Amino acid sequence: MSSRRSSPTAQADRKRRSRRSQPWRGRPRRSPWIVVGVAAALAAAVVAGIVIQSNRTVDGNQVVRPEHALGPGGGEQLGSASAPVLVEEYADFQCPACAALERRLGPTIRRLVESGRIRFVFHNFAFIGPESLRAASAATCAGDQGRFWQYHDLLYADQAPENSGALTDARLLEFGRRVGLTDERFTRCVEDDRYVPWVRQVTEEGSRRGVTGTPTLFRNGRELPLEQVQTPEELERAVTGGGAG
């Protein structure tokens, strides 16, 4: 093999090829400037993206706060502030697991509220899609006339698949009719998506609090892992056992 590597043929061939490569060897390379330009363009795209998206974020001036009284953290409240335990839920009206939680634990939550053992606060965490925002806004419109919880129950009871386009104005107004809201005030509020910016804002606040999905439960400010509250009995033990906690 070694004799072959140094054979005259191979050497001549090498020389020939070396000459052949000369024409572009001394040529000025433009590539470094292309690289610098491309890197600058990527950086500019990132900066432009930050500027564009920050303008699309919720502007405090657009936010219309609900007309009815809210509980801690801008949530809808059930029960008395003097109850020893505060149970909070972050939920999305399009989320099947939230509807399942409502079916499984809703009656127990209401019973614990009525007996004064807990105060329950519902926070919108409308992250699944635009219909989540609109549903939460419509529920808040209902809340302005004292029908939030009835509306909440209907949204879960008649839940359609996520982002299926089912939650049209007509359907949101139909839910209103079923809870006794037929007036112009409710209709305008739903059609204008009046509380959508506010819902986006409270969803963002939930995210900062560490909520990454729905449903998420908190007991006196600390997250209550869902695995620990699968049944009504577990929920009752978890929220009332151990005193105020």
Next chain:
Amino acid sequence: MEAETRQYEAIRGNRGERVTGRAQEERLPRGAPRASLAPWLATAARLLLAVVWTWAAISKIADPDASVRAVRAYRILPEVLVEPVGWGLPFLELGLALLLAAGLATRLVAAVSAALLVVFMIGIVTAWARGLRIDCGCFGGGGDDPTAGTGTYLRDLVRDGGLVVVAVGLTMWPRSRLAVDNLVGGPPGHPHAPSSEEQ
């Protein structure tokens, strides 16, 4: 690339006429046999990565709130950086996609792609190790996934690992067909000879 030239010489010296495909593609003059698929493979790699980055970017750009929440869900970055990253990162991905599709500065863009993918994989591994149950947010959505577990994380890591291999390969062999690089001077470190084999 002196090292590559030497390697080529060694191969050629040892094996007579047998040369590697890429060496042949890059070094032989016009008219020489061109059996190599390597530049077409590089083109395929570019397009694959371009599609992946586009897919990743579009959904995140469409819903900036979700993009920010997905970044926050990893609980790695301080809050002050969460929004800039959630807003800016998808545009970096889109820029990489456009450059890969065009084949401009391929080596740089492939290297940045590989680095970004490695960063994402580190994020996924640490989320997994910390027991966070999030989906990766790779293609929008993101945040919580109650079903996220070993399977989800492994699937994401295998996918990203495969893409890293492709991106690293493209960084090492950035010469490709149908690339703007071929018109404007070639990938850095690859002196280009427009007269030799591109036409």
